[in-house]
Amino acid sequence: MKMIFSVLKKNWLSVGIALLLMLGSNVFQLLMPDIQADMINNGIARESRDYLMEKGLHWLLLNLANLAIGLLSSFFTAKVSIDFGKELRRRTFVKTELLNQCDVETIGIPSLITRGTNDINRIQNMVLAFLRSIISAPIMLVAGSIMAFITNPRLSTVIIILIPVVGIGAFVVSKTVMPMFKRVQKSTDALNKILREKLSGIRVIRAFNRTKHEDERFREANHSLTALSLRINRLMALLNPISSVLVFFLIAILVSIAVSQIEALDAVRDREQLLNTMGDLTKFIMYLMIVVTALIQAVEMFFDIPRAMVSAKRINEILNMESLIREPEQPAALPEARESVKRGLIAFEAVSFTYPGATEPILRELSFEAKPGEVTAVIGGTGSGKSTLVNLIPRFYDVSDGRILIDGVDVRDIHTSTLHNKIGFIPQKAFLFSGTVLDNLRFGREDASEEEVWEALRIAQAADFVEKLPLGLHDMIAQSGKNLSGGQKQRLAIARAIVRKSDIYVFDDSFSALDYTTDARLRHALKTAMKDAAMVIVAQRIGTILRADQILVLDGGRLVGKGTHTELLQNCPTYREIALSQLPEEELAI
DSSP states (O other): OHHHHHHHGGGHHHHHHHHHHHHHHHHHHHHHHHHHHHIIIIIITTTOHHHHHHHHHHHHHHHHHHHHHHHHHHHHHHHHHHHHHHHHHHHHHHHHHHSOHHHHHHHOHHHHHHIIIIIHHHHHHHHHHHHHHHTHHHHHHHHHHHHHHHHOTTTTHHHHHHHHHHHHHHHHHHHHHHHHHHHHHHHHHHHHHHHHHHHHTHHHHHHTTOHHHHHHHHHHHHHHHHHHHHHHHHHHHHHHHHHHHHHHHHHHHHHHHHHHHHHHHHHTTOHHHHHHHHHHHHHHHHHHHHHHHHHHHHHHHHHHHHHHHHHHHHHHHHHTOOOSSOOOSSOOOOOOOOSSSOTTOEEEEEEEEOOTTOSSOSEEEEEEEEOTTOEEEEEESTTSSHHHHHHHTTTSSOOSEEEEEETTEEGGGSOHHHHHHHEEEEOSSOOOOSEEHHHHHTSSOTTOOHHHHHHHHHHTTOHHHHHTSTTGGGOEEOGGGTTSOHHHHHHHHHHHHHHTOOSEEEEESTTTTSOHHHHHHHHHHHHHHTTTSEEEEEOSOHHHHTTOSEEEEEETTEEEEEEOHHHHHHHOHHHHHHHHHHSOHHHHOO
16 A cells, blocks of 8 residues: 555646545535435425526526536546556666566566566556545545535434445455456466466467377466356355345335325325425435435445455565565766776686575686686586586676685676676567668767778678578567577677677677688688677587686586686597587587
8 A cells, every 4th residue: 555655746737636526426426416405395385487497497407517527537536547647657667677687587488477566566556546435435435424414314324234244245255256356367377377377388289289288288378267257256246236236125124214295295285295395305315326326336435445455465465575686875987997807807706606596506616817808618418517617707697705806806796787888688588679781780889970880790600591581680579589580680680789889798608500601701801890798608509608718617516627728629628428419420520
């Protein structure tokens, strides 16, 4: 609730106007029963056409004013709730961007999507209902009850019966459905996860003829969510019919009592008193309906608020999450280039890393240097920790033990924006955004000229295929680059990093989709164009790293070899085993 009120403070003027308009609307609604009763008691009793016309005009004007005020009130309440949803989505999105990879994996991407859409929409709808009822329901409930009691104290006892009965029923239903709300949101997360997997892996599913299996998974998750939602709605739907039956049953009793009074008056032909009784009865029933309407609004809020609170807790879990990657209170400045400390020098000092929740470290006491102007390659078997190692350099994760230095400064003491500006990172899976080729290449540096972009494309061996596109740099790329081949996406991702002109380049197995000829040309171009930068390359193919200045061999998270290709062939059995598994011995000599 604190989060809700903090956001509403920013729209205090609209909130105030909406509440004042609702207050005016409530006053008009409370005046209408008295006017209608007066028309019966005085206009019809006296058979005064002019009086009826006058009061009828008053009644019409009140209704028109109430309609205008209601429309304005709806406009302002809708504006406040929409602005609230917009602000909450912004806060959630910004916070999500600040989360590190571990945080994202803890919550899960499908759940983050559900929370950023479904949960926020639910809270937004609750805010709308809350603003419409916070003034209206209490005033109409209290004022309507008082006016009904003034009109007829004897008949007003039904209100004393009605309110507790409906309140107890709402409490019982709420206690039953509250635990279900949490299950509904978790079921929605599960459904989104299956749907996301199905759409992302559609080609794999079709290739293995698993469409029916995936359809069954989706059907089960969908059926589970539907059954749970129907159960909640049925329980909640019971309350309104029961309340309505109770209300009309009480009204029937009231009418029967009034009929006996009217028959007694009719027997003595007391016309004026008869009409007064009918007018008062009409007024009482209208006040009773006002009380019932307010009671139903209160009951709906009784359900809406707990349901929205479940969603609010899920949003707060994101907003209040303490990221494992914390910005330094006093960020250290990176030194300028000089003889003693070169720009782009990476140093690992006894670095170990354990994923949150894991029992064993994935990396153990790694110590090495990656120097500017040199290529440092990382190789090892599957699961040896290669990608984890390079993810530590831009501080996507924080080391568990030891430290990583960039130009002699611990990366934990550098502001992440400064650190990331220094590093050109090409991930294992090349990701492109929907937009033009030029938009993607300028992603890390918006002021890059087209000449610089073409130069980066030539280095990345991507200029040839970009030139052949119908619109060249201005040709559109589909979401995730689905209209390009794997090799084309990798080369564009490499070019995007080159455009940024960084001191450090990290390639996380970024050449895997390239043929050997393109791979060789690309590595030669990088070595020539980036001669002053430090390059760290994770590779699976020995051919990619044969001429690296330094090769790091990982096995089980440990550094079991370090040196050039020739040195490792002689001194590192693990490296020699990997090399011989890919190339014949006569081709390993360089």
